[in-house]
Amino acid sequence: MESVEKRQPRYWINPNSRIRFTYFSIEWHLCDHQDLMQDHRPDNDYRKSYRTKNTCVIVLVIKDHSKTDILYSEEVDFNNLKLQKWLRENIKDQVVQRASLVLPQRMHELENKHQLFAQGVKVKPLRKGVLGQCTHTNYITLSPIIVIFPQELMDDVILHEMAHLKHHHHRKSFWKFLSELIGEDAKQQKLAQDIALSKYWGFYTFLMK
Ligand SMILES: [Zn+2]
Known part of the structure; x- marks a missing residue:
């Protein structure tokens, strides 16, 4: 499944960054310098x-990578590029770990619900703009x-790939089947989805660079 990537805004991680999603969030805590x-507790x-x-x-x-607390003091210079890189890599790591926990779980729930099963599921960064894929041997990434x-939106992406378990193409029969799975016109919904998703790409591209 592909999504159009819009021009990306420049991100800067600091206590004003609002990073709060359903499955991952960051909380900032101002502490004494x-x-x-x-x-000096060990890392x-x-x-x-x-x-x-x-x-x-x-x-x-x-522990389940759902939340990250960041302790900092007023003395910290968030314009420091090394610190920015360190924060970005840390956050990226949490998001990836969280994804590899949450996504297979959610897919298995949807598999049971629709009695439609893949051979396996993997969570892994894909080519730019690609959200998921399903092989001819029914492995989903x-x-x-x-x-x-x-x-x-997460469910829509998973269900799109699951619909490929039956139809390994994007012809009419695929969209008809996907529409049955999601309970609405899948082609119409895809348009609205592309627009809704565009705002997440900037942040993600920034994390993964
Ligand atoms: Zn597809």
Whole structure:
């Protein structure tokens, strides 16, 4: 399934960035500079810190990767490019991990609901603009980006790929079958969907660069 990528806005990660999706969110916490500087607990899978002589930012990850808390102090310079890169890589990692947990689960629910089963499902970044694909041997691959979509749009992408389990093309019979699955005219809905999705691409492209 493809989606048109619109021109991407420039992202800058700082306490004003509002990153709140259904399955992944970031919360910012302003802390005391000294407290952060004196905190020397070791980094691990769920806790990472970025340190320079005068800066400390700590990232705390909820175990299922659904939420990331970022502790910072007023002294932190979010214009620092190295810090920006570090934050981006951390957030990207959380989104990808979260996707590989949530998406197969959701697909299995939809498989059971519609009694339509794939040979397997994989979550992996795909070619630019591609949200999902289904092979002729009925393996489905989903792009991690769809984990930040609203539930309905996420389901639409998964159901699109599941409809390919029966019809490995985009001819009339495919759209008819997909319309049955989603309960509305799939071709009409695809247009509205492309528009709704465009706002998520900028953020995702920024994360994955
Ligand atoms: Zn398709």
